[in-house]
Amino acid sequence: MAAAEGREEEMSGNGEPEESPAMETSEDSAPPPAEMTEENGGGGGVVLEPPKGPDPASFTMPAATEDGDGEIPADFERLWKAAHESPHDFSSWTDLLQYCEQETHVTSSRRALKAFLLRYPLCYGYWKKFVDLERRAGNNDRAEEVCIEGLQAIPLSVDLWIHYINLLLGTLNMNLPESPSRIRGVFEDAVVAAGLDFHSDRLWDLYVEWEKEQGNMKNATAVLDRVLKVPTQLYNTHYDKFKEHLNGHEPKEVLCPEEYEELRALCRQSQKAERAEQAQEAEEERPPGEEEPATPEGTDTEELMQKIREQVLVHRDKVYQDNEGEVRKRWHFEEAIKRPYFHVKPLDRVQLRAWHTYLDWELAQLHADTRDPTQEPTQATTEESEAAAQPREASQEAAVPRDDHRVRILFERCLIACALYEEFWTRYIQYLEVQSVDEVRPAYRRACGIHLTSKPNIHMQWATYEERNGDLTEARRVLEVLEKNVPGLAIVRLRRAALERRAGQLDQSEALLTEAVAESKERPTLHAFYSIKLARLLLKLGRDRSRARRVLQEALEISPENDKLYMNLLELEVSGDPRASAEAVQECVTRALAAPLTSHAKILFSERGLQFAEDYNNSIQSVLSAYEEHQKLLKEVGGTKREAENGDEDPEKLSKSEESSAVAESVAEATPTTPHVPITTPPPPVMGADASAQAGYAGYSSWYQQPQYGSYGYQSSWNYNQGYYPPS
Template sequence: MAAEGCEEMSGNGELEESSAMDIAEVPPPPPPPPPPPEISEENGSAAVAPEAPVVPDPSSFSMPPAPEDEEGELPADFERLWKAAHDNPQDFTSWTDLLQYCEQESHVTASRRALEAFLIRYPLCYGYWKKFADLERRAGYNDKAEEVCNQGLRAIPLSVDLWIHYINLLLGTLDMNLPESPTRIRSVFEEAVAAAGLDFHSDRLWDLYVEWEKEQGNMKNAATVLDRVLNVPTQLYNTHYEKFKEHLNNHAPKEVLSVEEYEELRALSRQSQKAERAEQAQEEEKERPPGEEEPATPEGTDTEELMQKIRDQVLVRKDKVYQDNEGEVRKRWHFEDAIKRPYFHVKPLDRLQLRAWHSYLDWEIAELNRDSSDPAQDPNQVAAEGSEVTSQPQEKSEDAAVPRSDYRVRILFERCLIACALYEEFWTRYIQYLEPQSVDEARAVYKRACEVHLAYKPNIHMQWATFEERHGELTEARRVLEALEKSMPGLAVVRLRRAALERRAGQLDQSEALLREAVDESKEKPTLHAFYSIKLARLLLKVGRNPSRARRVLQEALEISPDNDKLHLNLLELEVSGDPWASAEAVQECVTRALAAPLAPHTKILLSQRGLQFAEDYSNSIQSVLSVYEAHQKLLNELGGTKRGAENGDEDPEKLSKSDDGSAVAVSEQVPPTMPHVPITTPPPPMMGTDMSSQAGYGAYSSWYQQPQYGGYGYQNTWNYNQSYYPPS
């Protein structure tokens, strides 16, 4: 497959089938520093803003008006490839073929149209956002290139590569001689580390930030950034500590520390130095020649010895931070090493990768629960918090309402939803995690999943509708189901969900209207028409308490599908469930209609048998019972032993099963319940002097009563009351 968002990217030095975890297995504790990743690697990572993790906003996935160009007509094959992609928008190969063709033709307008349409459907393909920005920059539209980067970062704010690309774009286009330019670059760096700086693979972003501050001559800011990253468990955590020590040793402490921290450490170092000198002076005084005075030291002078003491004091403090951070890295190392594809791709992930994400999430959530139950919270707070670089490295923002571990869980979910964006199970799990904390946040995740990544997955859309209904948002639940039905027309389950929603809301007229509309629209599809007709009839009968309207619906459906056995069964069940004194004629009429219809023999026997049972249960005269019985016997003779063959096990006919709500459905014949210690052998022989056809009078009932396991209880064939009640025919 060609250049699928992250692989085989041409022209921009993108990824070439690489993984963000291509590092050697490291035995803990602690793991040695792994080799730095290549500059082209994308981590597909997630991070957190000062108040909540930065998440994409689907409503922002719209491109600004494209600048006009004068390139004339589109390339020859553009329309063909464009149509192929839009006719089947889920076919990723069609889109990449279109994008490659536009790139080969070097046509700005065609490329712009193709990229805009593609990125609306696949916004997690960070490589194509970079291609789009480079396209606009080469065409001379720097503002448009910047806007493309912003669009991409709103869609995938967790991409370290895209942040670096955006920053490099600004560095190449802004006039750094203007005083506002450095301020803007620093602001973008802060946005970047807030969004992606807490990721395990965010080292390149932090390094770029530090180096840029050094180039600006802001050694204190560079030290502040290094101090912040010392609190973040990243892949190259130990190299950041080495760089901090190198930075501290290469500059005077006054140049890299805040004024407050410098004065505090300077005072402590002076006291320590004075104590050491006093002790040394006492020893030297014993050996100094009589009359010689101690050499004077100028007041206020910071000697190199004092500077080194200050550095030592700083490192003593930072070493504790480093040790704590190393412990965090060690705990996550094997989870991170198991993730081989942290970026988005349409190719399915194997089971090991899916299991690796689930295991990582399980562990991180368990850490959250452990921290929540532990009154002594981990001092490792979120280092990326704070909207601007300060001159006090030791100060960090703390939000008591959102503990560190909750940030970590959210970060991991956001990372997971990049690599596993096409898997409903991870979206559902994230929503289940967020819903107890914030219904709005859970709703936002549903919106991202259903409107961007899983537009053609009906299950999660219906879960969203259920979520909204459960929280009282009936209007939104209706909108979700209507949008799903519009995008995926013909799904019966969606129409039934809509009708059920209106019924639960007390809108019976609207529920009936939805089902009746489905009945009217499906007349060209008899099976679907019968299905909707049965649903509408049941609603009218059981909820609307209107059997006459329900009967009319089924009768109209039978005019279109006279061979549909389920319609006949449901109409018969409707009749027998009414007033038995007024339904006798309607029941026999229903049976007569079914016997005249092109139905299977076993279905006709089933319906006739049901009519016989109704007559036996509710008829006022023995003559009417015998009349129905004789008609049933005649039917059995006409069908040539079909029923007897079925009873002997030669066929597997469908039998009538009555559900709890009284509706009739066709189900497969099931073996009657058996006693564990009595095996079923062959059926018992018929009673002497009886006709086998008379035993079929009630079919399944007589057969059930004759099962051999009941012989052990002394019941034998005396249960078959049909044999002694009706005379042989």
């Protein structure tokens, strides 16, 4: 891991040298034969429990010295403060950790590691450093606790499992009868959690060797039998080790009693038949009067042992061949993955595509395995097989069968390397969603609570999920946490207000928007935006026209040049009783024409006032007066708006304007920039809300289709420049 960009080539993102990545490749690895092709096929496995990462909310500044190891180093507080002032700056954390390691100060190192691993729990190398720190300090129990906590955060880490096992081997009293059982239990937990990983060979080898050291040859055989069925990088070496194990011991010592007796009986029967045939031939050739030499009954000769070994290998060879086929299918996918461990450095497009393609294939394998093997292939299934390498929609991934262990393992592996990418978390959650609420929520908690704390899309997806499943309290909490993490993101405040409105809490919805209006007075554009939202809520749902008018008028005091505020105020006035609102409409138009607006905007306001007069005024004189004022404005601005004859706009233009009106109701979400965290795809639009005001609401005008104002429905249905009224 690098403390700064200049040192990134020295250390990986896990606290290990780059030459020793999370999953090392051995020189003994043998790639599959050249004739290998991609074939459909699955594989057995075990269900991987979702990792339980540390709770970031539990972090507090630890107290002073805990172990009496002297004063805190001089620069610790400075580096500590720098890391917490810029929590997303990875190099500030690594600078702190490197300093603590150099100073060899237990308390400060413990503080730094705790705080760091709350934010980056997938850095397995730092969990190992933490364990070693506690062990050197003589805190073996605490070292074990750290190991367990690390494995809860990253259960697929083969390195961390091996580190934990070595810790136990070095600290447990192996003379106690319970110690071997405990070690064996940890080995079992390890192969259940990480044994299906393509790079888990070292863990399996360690398990086999430990059983041999304990003198449990049958147990070693059982472990070898299990790994022979797992497609791993060094699959061929496991078969070689099985042969060596079998040939180095008597079959009775390495085989379970049932298999040994079965093969022994089979081989003795075969041997007896061969001997009978040989005896008959020898009888014919033996000189008269000479008898056959006697053979002791029940003796297991070396020849019989060799026959048993041959039969054992006949059975295992079929397993090996099947497993080799599974390795062939996965080999080129695995070779395409260059960084299987976590790092804050962005992955390139090739790597992201490699993970997507691998997931596509594994999902296709899963669905292919669930088909009836006796069913004849149809055109539809053929087309589905051809499309297996293409990205699959969430609806296609929804038909999840029970035996989906390999898919889950691959998703979990992917979410180590791609933990900072929303797209992979979203895809995994879509896959899990058909299972149960209990499986989806932990995934959301890991994504939003640890890795994507400042990414709004996935937080809002989580809030939507909770609301859809009836947990409004959790939905509120998710949005509140997001707004705290990313302050000033308008879409989040709008989502909160909408949630309360849908829950029937109109007062709370209004309160949230009112608070947003009050807090944004120093940012006029954002203040105008929230004021418009609040006024619409008061007018359309609260039926309080006077309060809505007051909100817009107060906003105009702060932003007198904001044409959208004038347009919304005008819409409010014209939507009332025309017999009572004529004066208010005229006052609004007059105020807009006197404001520092663009010439085109003033023409639109004048046209709207003239249209209202034409439609609703009771006096022709008032209509003519409005018309003359409009003509005067046109001359002042130095041009007229050319329109179609008879006042009817081009139908194609009207259609485009209506389409623009629909677009104006969609959202362009603003995502705050997090250091080192790339945004690989633009977020999808969220209908029914407006976007963030980060950086002054830069895209605000385009959402309202300025200068056409299509979103307000103001279309000039009459041509006021054609002289329909005679000049006065």
